[in-house]
Amino acid sequence: MANEIQIQVNGEPRGWRAGGTVADLLSDLAITTERVAVELNLEILDRKDFGQRSLREGDRVEILGFIGGGCGTKGESDGRER
């Protein structure tokens, strides 16, 4: 059995099998690869490289997608007139 490594996915620590690729991780998480962006240690990956990039100990992976939003979603003021 492959060695287990520790990685971080969307800020959460997670055990992962050594040699597993980004595509494997997405598949394990039941995330379809279209419509997501993956950042590996701050580098945005090309979708066609998901299957080639294997993850290493300490890697930080961010998986992002689209959610509902208009403007200024974060830190929105309460909207009351002052």
Place this chain on the structure above:
Amino acid sequence: MDANDRLTIAGHEFRSRLWVGTGKYKDFAETKKAIEASGADVVTVAVRRVNITDRSKENLLDYIDPKKYTILPNTAGCYTVEDAVRYARLARAAGISDLVKLEVLGDEKTLFPDTAGLIEAAKILIKEGFIVLPYTNDDPIVAKKLVDIGCPAVMPLAAPIGSGLGIRNPYNLKIIMETVKVPIIVDAGVGTASDAALAMEYGADAVLMNTAIAGAQHPIAMAEAMKYAVYAGRLAYKAGRIPRKLYATASSPIEGML
């Protein structure tokens, strides 16, 4: 709607002059219904971490078909050039198009744009081939700078995001419309249908809103109201309004009176 009255920005053609955001709705079903009622064919979305712990959660794009709508990702919530550029790149990597609604916010209380940061981020992204639609202040000088560096449209605010105050500076908006020769999309601050109609009557090419619809007591009904308001305002603009005069001008002839 007049099928020939299309809005074109950097080769992208839009049917609708009402663009809508997808935030703040009760659920995706309501989002979908409101968008349908609004007639909008451009919808904005934000880029955020995918929920990896609960995969049963539904995805917005299961409800809003990217084949039917132009999905316009924004950099909402970004307060620095670096963050805005990072989110724009992620949005492109997530794979819809090169379009991005660029926001670089100045502070949390007003959510006014940091226009210096906006110009800087726009320059970087345009160099990388993005089609940058910048959310900007109602400042004609900044609007001109954004166009000069290559933005194919500008999106000045009517009032602070979510404030519902309506157009606070109509004269500046008019100056922007006269100053730049690219489409103007009035973005943020609209409160009700008359605000949207007014923006269009002034000569805006489109209006983008979210809270005015999503925050209304009956969002789907308000979405429909906005559709007609934008349409009416557009028609009135094209029809050419009468000048304002201080005194009356009779509209019935004197001839034939007793």
